[in-house]
Amino acid sequence: MTDALEGGIESAETKTETAIARRFRGYLPVVIDVECGGFNARTDAILEVAAVLLDFDANGLLTREATHFYRIKPFEGANLEEAALKFTGINPHHPLRIAHPEPVAFQQLFQAIRSKVKSAGCTRAVLVGHNAHFDHGFINAAAERNNLKRNPFHPFSSLDTVSMSALCLGQTVLARACEAAGLGFDNKEAHSARYDAEKTADLFCHLVNRWQALGGL
Numbered sequence: 001m002t003d004a005l006e007g008g009i010e011s012a013e014t015k016t017e018t019a020i021a022r023r024f025r026g027y028l029p030v031v032i033d034v035e036c037g038g039f040n041a042r043t044d045a046i047l048e049v050a051a052v053l054l055d056f057d058a059n060g061l062l063t064r065e066a067t068h069f070y071r072i073k074p075f076e077g078a079n080l081e082e083a084a085l086k087f088t089g090i091n092p093h094h095p096l097r098i099a100h101p102e103p104v105a106f107q108q109l110f111q112a113i114r115s116k117v118k119s120a121g122c123t124r125a126v127l128v129g130h131n132a133h134f135d136h137g138f139i140n141a142a143a144e145r146n147n148l149k150r151n152p153f154h155p156f157s158s159l160d161t162v163s164m165s166a167l168c169l170g171q172t173v174l175a176r177a178c179e180a181a182g183l184g185f186d187n188k189e190a191h192s193a194r195y196d197a198e199k200t201a202d203l204f205c206h207l208v209n210r211w212q213a214l215g216g217l
Contacts, residue, residue: 019056021121023208023217028122029054029159030113030152031204032129033197034138035088037080041137044081045074046102047090048193049139051109052201053116060212062205068112069194070105071097075145088191103146110143113152125152130174130200132158161200164207174199181206 020028031052038044050069057063074080074092091097100108113125129135136158143151165177174196175185183202189195211217 018121019060020054020062023056023062024122024126026121026123027126027154028113028117028120028124029128029204030116030125031197031201032127032132032135032139033193033200034135035090035191035193035196036084036138037074037078037092038084039081039134040079041141043079044084045078045092046072046138046142047074047088047092048072049105049109050193050197051113052197053113054201054205055120062208064198064201064205065116067194067198068109069197070109071099072102072105073099075102090191102142103148106142106146106148110148110150110152114150117152124154127153127158128161128200128204129158130161130196130203132160132162159204161204161207165203168207168210174203178203 031054033050034046035048036044036046048069048071050067052067053065054062055065080092085091092099117123117125127136127139136153136156139153140151140155142148161174161177162172165180166172169177169180171177171180175187175190178185178199181203183199183206185199186195
């Protein structure tokens with residue numbers, strides 16, 4: 001049977017193996033958070049997206065490397081649920097909101113991720129998210145909607161910090177998991193794609209590094 005994570009962008013044999021490529025079987029974990037106008041990936045607008053790139057530092061600890069963040073204009077005909085806008089606090093029609101068209105934002109985002117995949121000696125990216133299935137659905141829908149052929153992410157595999165936190169910390173809510181891990185969480189900053197992605201990245205790194213310190217791979 002073919003492994004679900006096979007079939008990457010390039011053969012691993014053509015690349016120089018790095019620490020992150022070795023740790024995650026040639027796949028680059030990229031932390032994603034999207035803020036949306038609803039829960040339906042096919043019909044509801046993406047309003048913000050953030051991606052956090054990771055790597056191991058000189059001490060062998062997984063850490064945040066760079067964040068790519070975009071405010072996005074709702075695509076033509078996109079649904080915007082009032083309850084979702086109230087929850088996130090995002091006004092997509094604010095006159096001072098600097099936002100990119102969806103295809104432009106995702107072309108730039110995917111290019112940055114593909115560049116990191118290549119420099120890290122990986123074969124492709126794997127999405128990391130808090131409730132990763134939700135974010136993954138919106139990323140895939142945006143790629144299909146805009147006919148973006150070079151989506152760097154594995155089409156269905158992902159790493160979910162909800163499951164990891166439930167196992168390791170006894171918590172599933174992002175804020176509570178971060179607090180249990182000693183990372184802190186500012187609820188006033190929550191529901192910004194940049195803030196939530198960076199806190200999810202900190203949580204993921206903490207869990208990986210803690211596992212390593214306990215003798216895991």
